[in-house]
Amino acid sequence: MNHWLPLFIAIPLGGAILSLPLGKLNRKLPPWLALVVSLYLLLTALLLYFIKSPEAISVYRIGGWAAPLGINLVLDGLSQMLLLVVSLIACLVTIYSMVYMERYTGKEKYFTLYQLMLVGMNGVVLTGDLFNLFVFLEIAAISTYILVAFGTEAEELEAAFRYLIIGSVASLFILFGVGLVFSVTGTLNLAEIASSFPREPGNLRTLITVLFLVGFGMKAALVPFHAWLPDAHTAAPAPVSATLSGVLIKILGIYCLIRIFYNVLGVSPQLLYVLSLLGLISILVGGGLALVQWDFKRLLAYSSISQVGYILLGIGLGTPLGIGGGIFHLVNHALFKPLMFLNAGAIETSTGTRELKAMGGLAKKMPVTFITSLFGSLSISGLPPFNGFWSKLFIIVACVQAGRFWAALIAVLGSVLTLAYFLKFLRYAFFEKLPPALEKVKEAPGMMIGVTVTLAMLCLLVGVFFPYVAAAILNPAVLVVLEGVKP
Amino acid sequence: MSGMSLVVKVVTRVTAAFIFIFGCYVSLTGQLELGGGFAGGIIIAVGYILYVLAYGKSEAEIETSKEGAAVVMCLGMILFLMLALLGFIGGSFFNNFLPKGQAGEIWSAGIIPLCNLSIMLEVGAGLYLVFLNFITFNVTVREEKE
């Protein structure tokens, strides 16, 4: 069972490389190859839950070398949960892009890059080595820059270029931090750093903390560093923005923050305070800016910033309930935000526009998309019985328990903002009067509909069967994070 | 694009061979002395670039060499991955499954020379491919402007 771990990296990499020559032979092959790869990943990620207790930590030694000499792959509750989420979203998005990407040239290259992105994310989640984490982070980041620019129109190129600049600056911050950590501890293995890194506060520790915070904050698009995200999300093809918002910024940003601060360097109360403060600012700014957008992909992008703020707020509280809520919100956001982006892609495919003002009355023309959008919006706004309700409830209750009433108040306010801008989205897109230009609009193709319906059902099911999900998937992950908060 | 003057061509003919040999040498003796697949691959790519710049190539030739370079690049990458997977079958991912040999000889260090070889193929062909793309892209831009 341990032997499955490197395959999470090797299989998508093999798929990515094979896609190029196969695409030359037959243009139909690469999508199916990508589908097989992502189905395999999903199945193994699910099977891991049945053959291994999620609390147990399994370690795989690359090349048979023991920890400080070689690189380890480590699987614990948190990484297991994220593997499942990543594979699920990747599988659904692959099915969706088989239809959606018809409008672009160079389809096989798209699938190559998509699988390279998967390699990067799986590697980041699995690795137990600081420098290796950086390398995988770069794989994921570089393939994302290209995917954002996939249409090679001026707008997309500019967004991708901005993303590239900000992303490489962030990478340099992280690399600088990695170098500092290495020169202090003399090792790169995460577990060894955790035991030998000096616990007492000092200038060096502060510097390293700030470097990692800024670097991963840029990758996660927290508010002072969020400038790239709306452009990139708007410009990218819909499946890419779904992955970008659903899993990528969380893996590259939030997961790395959690892993490095909670499990390796150790957290201090000041750091927790800063994290939750950043979360609050993100909630407010993201929500407020989303309210004034008329381009619906851009609206969704700002909404992403706001929801990432919730995750960070929950994690920054440092209490079991808060961390549970934060991580649960991470999973939920990985379900409903891709749903919304894929719906947006479906609408864009059918109507050919992204302007909210130019559409309306689509509820009759695209009934399935309307229902799934309704599900997604209600879920993201935190209405029962959908999954978003539980996680937001947890975060707010945890705020109150921790005695931060103003934080709870802002969280509630953010929730209201979320509801407001999604009502705006629903109203202008689906109700109102049908503009004459859109008389001939048809429902999106069947495969795209199937994917969105699946995601919407998942949102509902996770909300209804919440206790089982929490027991099976969430608790082991929360336990891992809580390790770091213990004094 | 056309080639350069006769002097450049003659000098290139002599030096390009040396560059190729040096690139192969650097990558294949990576386990003994300095160098390795990356450096060797880039040296080989630079050698090809020099050759192309000196002699010039027609559009059609560029297209065919693009195809070839892409295939070689994928081949190198697959070889690297296959080495890792062979080690995986023999025990663990990237297991050094070949005999280690006497340190200091050409055939020593197990899979390291093979890894270097595959990286050399990937990097050399890939960067040559990138260069060819830059050339052809420039041509199209100029045509659009005129």
Place this chain on the structure above:
Amino acid sequence: MFLLYLLLLFILIGALIAVEIHNLLSSVIAVGTIGLGLCIVFLLLGAPDLAITQLVVEILVLIILIRATLASSMPDTYKGREFLAYAVTILFILFFGGFAFFAFKSLPPFGEPMLQLANRYIYEGWQKTGATNLVAGIMLDFRSLDMLGAATVLFAAIVGTLVILRKKGRKEVNERDEPGS
């Protein structure tokens, strides 16, 4: 040691020129001097492996950069940055530098690194891998996953240039079977 500081100064001046100069081509050439200076610094620090990699990478980057610069035929227009931006930049550098200066005091001093892991590599490495070049042994045997990762990054970037320099990004409307734009 003196030579090292001289070279570092040289690199610093090169970097300043590269950022501040108006002509794009000169700027690219200044980048080249930085890279070559860095190559010699690596050599002085006892890292010939790095030096050779840096050298060839620098040559390739220069070829590509000059290619791009010549192709885009950029005039020398330069819009000066505003004073405020300069002030903020300098303040930030001063603040960050001062902070880093104090932080670096608690690092192990230059030339006396933490050696327990390095010694294990040095004493056991070549026997276990059979490679006399320790760097190659570490790159491709102990930490081969890093190397696979780096090769993959390069692979991604190469595919990326192919994607970005495609002649046409989207298909025409009549090439698709779906309705819409």
Place this chain on the structure above:
Amino acid sequence: MIVGIVIMEYAVNLFLVSIGYRWGGVDPIIEPNIYNLTYVSPLPQALVVCTIIIGLATTILAVAMAMRIYEKYGTFDITKIRKLKG
């Protein structure tokens, strides 16, 4: 026309800054390996080879994007530049 060039130049400047910064960022990793009694520590060198390669990858990608942007803004209508707002 001028606006497009300024954007391009701005971008390339930033990009050069990022190159310049990268070497600064790499240097601390190399520091620990000087003047060891017998050998320098080989581990940081192995890491820096990886970072050099990653830097090369980022650079070629950035150049490709910059050229494409230049092509778009050099030949297309200038009033459409800066479509994206922060």
